[in-house]
Amino acid sequence: MATGSPAVGTGLDACLAQAVAADAGLADTAAVIAAIAAAAIDISEVIGRGALGGDLAAAGAHNSDGDVQKALDVIAHQRVTEALRGAPVAEVASEEAEGVMHLNPGAPLAVAIDPLDGSSNIGVNMAVGTIFGIRPAVQDPANPIASFTTPGTAQLAAGFVTYGPATALVLTLGHGTQVYVLDRAERAFRLTHAELDVPVSAKEYAINASNARHWDGPIKAFIEDCLRGADGPRDKDFNMRWLGSLVADAQRVLMRGGVFLYPGDGRKGYAQGRLRLLYEAAPIAMLMEQAGAGATDGGRRILEIAATGIHERVPLVFGSQEEVACVAKYVDGRNHSAGRSPLFGQRGLIRS
Ligand SMILES: O=P(O)(O)OC[C@H]1O[C@](O)(COP(=O)(O)O)[C@@H](O)[C@@H]1O
Ligand SMILES: [Mg+2]
Ligand SMILES: [Mg+2]
Structure with missing residues (x-):
């Protein structure tokens, strides 16, 4: 989204529309980002209610990595996979599912997602998030995880949401990294940083x-x-x-x-x-x-x-x-x- 970057304050939908207008090949990717953003707004509301909505840190089963799944891990996984079912996504690799999930066979994209990152912070009112990478779906009868065995350079877009003091979406479509903050009154993400530039040296x-x-x-x-x-x-x-x-x-x-x-x-x-x-x-x-x-x-x-x-x-x-x-x-x-x-x-x- 570097070329003719939208102005600070522009909504995510308008920014995505502008990116698609500049490159029609981004239409499916933009639809997936919009779906994840919608799920993130729901997740943000669940997190924002904290313990008023029940014990989000309640332990459940174990996930594929042997970690205990907390209630919020499961809620976030359900919200994102429901949202991705309505997007042009063939397959999902989620931290909270053992194998590849097949959503819309023949769809062009695959998504790798950590629905709820920072699980040890659930229940203590500290920042958690959602991380995702979007790739082309790859059909290979000989390799059931072919969509996910390409290197990270195959990613078409990537991002994460932080559910912190503000809920923020950090996003790249391969042309710079942008930050959007959730406008809670409008239930919409708005651009706050059009082009992040990390200092070369640090202390x-x-x-x-x-x-x-x-x-x-x-x-x-x-x-x-x-x-x-x-x-x-x-x-x-x-x-x-x-x-x-x-x-x-x-x-x-x-x-x-x-x-x-x-x-x-x-x-x-x-x-x-x-x-x-x-x-x-x-x-x-x-x-x-x-x-x-x-x-x-x-x-x-x-x-x-x-x-x-x-x-x-x-x-x-x-x-x-x-x-x-x-x-x-x-x-x-x-x-x-x-x-x-x-x-x-x-x-x-x-x-x-
Ligand atoms: O508890 P540790 O070993 O310091 O690990 C912390 C790291 O583990 C993570 O929580 C792993 O992610 P999940 O919560 O999604 O399993 C990271 O967010 C964090 O950086
Ligand atoms: Mg994680
Ligand atoms: Mg996780």
Whole structure:
């Protein structure tokens, strides 16, 4: 939506109509975005009522990843899949469904979606979200998940919604990253930021430091050097933030820069970290790149990685270009701080 960007305040529907007028090939993608946005408004209302609407954190069954599904995970999954059923979507890969869901056979698009991101924040009135990536549907009788085994570069659009103090939709159709905020009175998203531009350098990092003892040497070294601040090799003091909600951390990075890391670690089941390639890392990576930031698994560009399973995990590093590049230097051993050589030569984010 870069060419002749709509004015701040323009509604999402008008912005999508303008994008389709410029490129008729975007019509189906725009219809899917409109459907997700409508579902997000419903979800936002459920979240906004908090405990008045019942216990949204009530535990239910386990999902495909072994996580306990909370009531809001299930509500969000139902709302988004109902909405996508009325859109030109053939298949959906949802965090909350074991296999690929077949909605409208023969339709042109496929959607990977995390209906409710940041589940540990449900019930404590903290930000949660919805993350999605839209791809062409691929028919291949030999590969039942063919729509989702193309690399992230195949995504036609990606976005996330943060249900925070304001409900915001962060969106890219491959021409920059825009932010829309929900106008609650009108039940419509309105453009607030036409072109995000993430600062190249930053002094803020995000990582779950309670896992420090499980990290590999390069990650320990990177964080240790951030902690040493202006007294260490990085020559600057860092701030730290961790919200426990990928969408909220990603939105902060998009708005003011910084670097986010969820590396692989030594805990059982965490060799590839915690975050899922198709419906967490790949959409966030597209949004980051379209805003001038980077996203890697510590070395490889996330958007060039092809999934082999719909719930596959991937180590994730994203944010300001200099910091993402700096992490890569630690991972491949180029950054040797004096006196710390024993830490190097150990495995990086990518464990075999
Ligand atoms: O609890 P941890 O290990 O710090 O993980 C937090 C991460 O897990 C997530 O909650 C995973 O997403 P889900 O809530 O959709 O499973 C991210 O939003 C967040 O960044
Ligand atoms: Mg998630
Ligand atoms: Mg989730």
